[in-house]
Amino acid sequence: MSMFTLNNSYKAVVIGGSAGSFQGVVKILAQLPKGFPLPIIMALHRLKHVRHGFIEALSLKSVVPVVEPDDKEPIKKGGVYLAPANYHLSVELGNNFSLSTEEMMNNSRPAIDITLGSCAYVFKDKLIGILLSGANRDGAMGMKYIKDRGGLTIVQDPAECMIDTMPKAAMALTTIDHVLKVDQIVEFFKELDKHYR
Numbered sequence: 001m002s003m004f005t006l007n008n009s010y011k012a013v014v015i016g017g018s019a020g021s022f023q024g025v026v027k028i029l030a031q032l033p034k035g036f037p038l039p040i041i042m043a044l045h046r047l048k049h050v051r052h053g054f055i056e057a058l059s060l061k062s063v064v065p066v067v068e069p070d071d072k073e074p075i076k077k078g079g080v081y082l083a084p085a086n087y088h089l090s091v092e093l094g095n096n097f098s099l100s101t102e103e104m105m106n107n108s109r110p111a112i113d114i115t116l117g118s119c120a121y122v123f124k125d126k127l128i129g130i131l132l133s134g135a136n137r138d139g140a141m142g143m144k145y146i147k148d149r150g151g152l153t154i155v156q157d158p159a160e161c162m163i164d165t166m167p168k169a170a171m172a173l174t175t176i177d178h179v180l181k182v183d184q185i186v187e188f189f190k191e192l193d194k195h196y197r
Contacts, residue, residue, distance in 0.1 A: 004188055004192075008125060012039050013128045014040075015043070015130045016132065016138070018135055019135040024133060025058065026062075027186060028185055029062035032062070036078055037193070039077060040079070041081045045110070064078065068082050069081050069099075070097070074095055084110075086109055088111055092118070116143060117145045120142070124149045124150055127149075128192075131167055133156055137166065153176045154180055154185065
């Protein structure tokens with residue numbers, strides 16, 4: 001019997017993370033079931049000036065190639081997308097990405113709240129939001145938007161996080177459906193994959 005109730009036909013997964021989240025993201029992407037059907041959209045805080053290395057490191061481990069989408073690029077099933085350094089990444093109605101260089105939000109660009117909030121707006125109750133380790137409160141409001149619009153919310157167990165500020169801020173702001181260690185998040189992806197087979 002699964003610990004996850006998957007009673008929805010989900011359309012996308014969005015992942016936010018900051019300090020300490022890289023290892024978790026690598027582990028999730030390395031163990032993704034082959035042919036995983038949903039797009040995975042990631043907003044991770046990264047160094048502004050480091051253009052290379054980050055996405056290569058993720059792609060090296062990932063089962064699916066990780067891409068930084070262009071502005072207006074359509075979202076494809078099973079694609080893994082990473083917000084480019086120094087751009088806010090939003091999802092637009094019509095299933096396209098939008099990039100912007102507007103002001104930083106929560107001292108961040110990409111801001112996790114912007115990505116999560118736009119995904120919540122477009123995908124409503126067909127969205128799964130996951131927030132990993134991080135040192136600021138970016139993402140907490142985004143998780144609240146996801147919850148308010150009927151999506152499923154997951155945070156990394158604060159006890160496992162290198163820096164627990166981010167998941168704790170989300171837990172303080174809204175009801176989180178599952179508090180999981182990274183290994184359990186990997187299991188969740190496997191369950192999710194079976195749900196669509």
